[in-house]
Amino acid sequence: MISLQDLTFSYRKGHLVLNNLQLHFEPGRIYGLLGKNGAGKSSLLYNICGLLYPQAGQCQVMGFNPAKRQPAFLRQVYLLPEAFHLPDVDIDQYVRLYAPFYPGFDSAAFDRHLDVFEVPRRQQLHALSHGQQKKVLISFALATTARILIMDEPTNGLDIPSKRQFRKVIAGCLREDQCMIISTHQVKDLDSLIDEVLILENGRIILKEPVTRITEKLSFRQVLSLEETEAPLYSEGALKGYAIVAVNRREEHSRLDMEMFFNAVMVEKEKILPLFTR
Incomplete structure (x- = not known):
């Protein structure tokens, strides 16, 4: 589903962020990507999405080259970044604006996730707290039913009850043809969710093992x-x-x-x- 062959990436010459990575991600699994600050976790995710481009090697996602950013590829990939900016609209308007891009968007699932997160549907996004905004984005990400779901620090900004809600929403929602990669420093938030653990250090994967x-x-x-x-x-x-x-x-x-x-x-x-x- 996702294949990285000899992938190398750097922001500046002589400073490798990702060094000759060999990685495969399979459908039907949730991967936990762990590493210290600066290990290269976000850079890896952004290369998979096509927001960054490798200096050497190959990245293939569902048969696509992410760097080409083809619409058929983008419709099947959803990235929830750690930092985000939302338009000044209400939740319904946000869905009307962005959901049509994803052909498999499941409105009923979006409503169910919001219910679990206890976020009222008729709310202006800018009137919500940061944690509530993140709950809306997590709900939207899952409702896209994109085959590749990538979440970068999804539980940052969530309080303890919200983290429990996050685990409830994620558990059991992944289809057999989907792959989810979650990068986090909040390691305990992933307990019981992850199928496979990856540890990235100094631009290299030092461990990739099923739980x-x-x-x-x-x-x-x-x-x-x-x-x-x-x-x-x-x-x-x-x-x-x-x-x-x-x-x-x-x-x-x-x-x-x-x-x-x-x-x-x-x-x-x-x-x-x-x-x-x-």
């Missing part, structure tokens, strides 16, 4: 004392003892803690990454 394989290789659990378990790969102090990431030697089932996993990889690359190359 099922991560929990097959690693165990995430709480212990009262580090002395009661074999030496973990990574640990953090918790309210009651320690939260740890350990090699899953007993084939136990545990729930992926996305934030713990990301922190563990960043701190203990030499210990963790080799587990996924065997």
Whole structure:
């Protein structure tokens, strides 16, 4: 569905933002793109959308070259950027203006998502808070039914109840012919949503693994004392003892803690990454 071959991108000569990336994204999956500030996450997303162009290599999305920005391509791709500017119209006018570009726009789904987010339909966009505006855009993005859905920091600006609503709206809405990529620093907001985790560091993908394989290789659990378990790969102090990431030697089932996993990889690359190359 999305194929990147030897993709290289930079904003200025001698400073590579994306370095020789080899990536494939499949339909029917939600990908979580993680990385520190400046790792190249937004640049990767914008190359996929055709808003930035690679200096070398190829990017193919549904058979299209995104850089050509063909209408048939744009109708099947929706990007929700981190920063946005909305016109001075109400929600109904916004839909009338922009929905016709997307042939599969689902008005009923848009209304359902707004209901979950508790956003009144008859509102001026400029009268809404930043968080409410983002809820409208998330609802619109999903209602386009575009085959490629890309969200850059979608939960920034959302309060705790709204983040719960976000997870409810996203869960179960993806069709088999769609692919969703979510880039975020709010890692905990993606728990239970993600099918596959990608970690980008210094312009390279250092890990790309399904959640099922991560929990097959690693165990995430709480212990009262580090002395009661074999030496973990990574640990953090918790309210009651320690939260740890350990090699899953007993084939136990545990729930992926996305934030713990990301922190563990960043701190203990030499210990963790080799587990996924065997």
